[in-house]
Amino acid sequence: MRRVPACALATLSLALIGSACAAAPPTQQPGPETTLTVWLMKESAPDNVIAELNQQFHTLHPNVQVKLTTLEWPGRDARWQAGMGSASPPDVLEMGNSDVLAYASGGKLTDLSAQDFENSDTWLQGLRDAGSFDGRLYGVPYYGGDRVVIYRKDLWQQAGLGDPPATLAELEADAARLTAANPATDFSALYFPGRYQYAALPFVLDAGGSIATRQNGKWTADLESSKSLTGLHKWADFVAKVSRAPADKDETSDVDALGSGRAAMIIDQGVNASAAAKKYPALGQQLGVFPMPGANGPMPVFLGGSNLVVPKASRQADLAAQWIRLLTGTQYEGLLGQSGLVPNSTGLSTFVSGVTAVELAAAGRSWFTPLSTRWSAVDNANVIQDMLQSIAAGKATVAEAAGAADTKIDELLNAPG
Structure with missing residues (x-):
């Protein structure tokens, strides 16, 4: 892994030491054998990054030992709940950004709004939103991952295409040339199955629409608003032009479509570019x-x-916030970026390259699902996917499908309990 030059690390370390020394005193004054218990998830930050951070933290706090535990993602919720209720609870937890809301709304997390974190003014919006509840910060953005267009350069060149497109119109034009060069009836210039919600909803947000909003304690679905409908129409028109993927499928087979030559492009998480090349x-x-x-x-x-x-x-809690401040600051976020994780700030582009650089550039406009504790009910009911499929399959107009989805979303988000 490429590393930040030693001189840069030294400079950043001095800056961090200064800010840490100016921090408020901990709730419990650390003495000999004080332990800070940290639980991170498997395949999080590289071991050497955490080891370096802990060494620096120990320099700042000589009487504090960091006890690190690495957890598997499966079964995490049971481990977290048991840990929080134990005699020796963890002080720092890494949570998936979709996990934070339930714990924050349940009063199980510390409000970190008053804490000062480096680069907070340029945090990725999707991570900031995921760590927030009722306007308060409970989860500090750590690292992200997002979807990009993955394309086959060989098919691209065979169609006489040059640089990647910068606009949706250019992408449609490129797709038309790819389709002309690959006349097979099952070929998709961009494989875009009908039920692919995380690639379809961006069209809604791009048009200025939204999924659902909350006012005075009540949620209102927004898919049939004029701007949201504009986005859904653009999505439907785009898919009809570029894709021959099934309307009743999701994105789970897109890598195979790309690898078998049935697609020149897919929209998928950046990490799947290497996964596709490996397969x-x-x-x-x-x-x-x-x-x-x-x-x-x-x-x-x-x-x-x-x-x-x-x-x-x-x-x-105060020591925990200081440990988090170190890990989520420029020095270690830069190392995370160099390891292939998307750092938490748009201001860290100089630390990333390749696919990670493209992901970070895309994440400059990021979003997260509506911050309702009942959003999982919407997901479990496949409301968005069913709406998209009905449009893609021609079983309902955009307005009809959006109206039906809004009715269901309103019902689920405002259900009692």
Whole structure:
């Protein structure tokens, strides 16, 4: 892994030491053998990055030992709940950004709004939103991951195409040339199955629409608003022009469509570019990536990833916040970016390259699902996917499908309990 030059690390370390020394005193004054318990998830930050951070933290706090535990993602919720209720609760937890809301709304996390975190003014919006509840910050953005267009350079060149498109109109024109060069009836210039919600909803956000909003404690679905309908119409028109993927399928087979030559492009998480090359070695160096273009620059992307939280049960909350401040600051976020994770700030572009650089550029316009504790009910009911399929299959107009989806979303988000 490429590393930040030693001189840069030294400079950043001095800056961080200064800010840490100016921090408020911990709730419990650390003495000999004080332990800070940190739980991170598997395949999070590289081990050497965390080891370096802990060494620096120990320099700042000589009487504090960091006890690190790495958890598997499956079964995490049971481990977190048991840990928070134990006699020795964790002080720092890494949570998937979709996990934070339930714990924050349940009063199990420490409000970190008053804390000062480096680069907070340029945090990725999707991660900031995922870590927030009722206007308060509970989960500090850690790292992200988003979807980009992954394309086959060989098919691109065979169609006589040059640089990746910068606008949606250019992408449609490129898709037309790819289709003309590949006349097979099952070929998609861009494989875009009907039920692919995380690639379809960005059209809604790009048009200025929204999924659902909350006012005075009540949620109102917004898919049949004029701007949202404009986005859905653009999505439907685009898919009809560029894709021959089934209307009743999701994105789970898109890598196979790309690898088998049935598609020249897919929209998928950046990490799947290397996964596709590994599964289809013949692709070799033939895969490239670019942000999905929208009306004005890259289209908004749904942002996955992780946030760092301090459980309410922590006995070292201030120390925990200081540890998080280090890990989420420029020095270590830069190292995370160099390791292939998308750093938490749009201001860290100099630390990333390749696919990660494209992901970070795309994440400059990022979004997250509506911040309702009942959004999982919408997901579990497949409301968005069913709406998209009905449009793509021609079973309902855009307005009809959006209206039916809004009715269901309103019902689920405002259900009692």
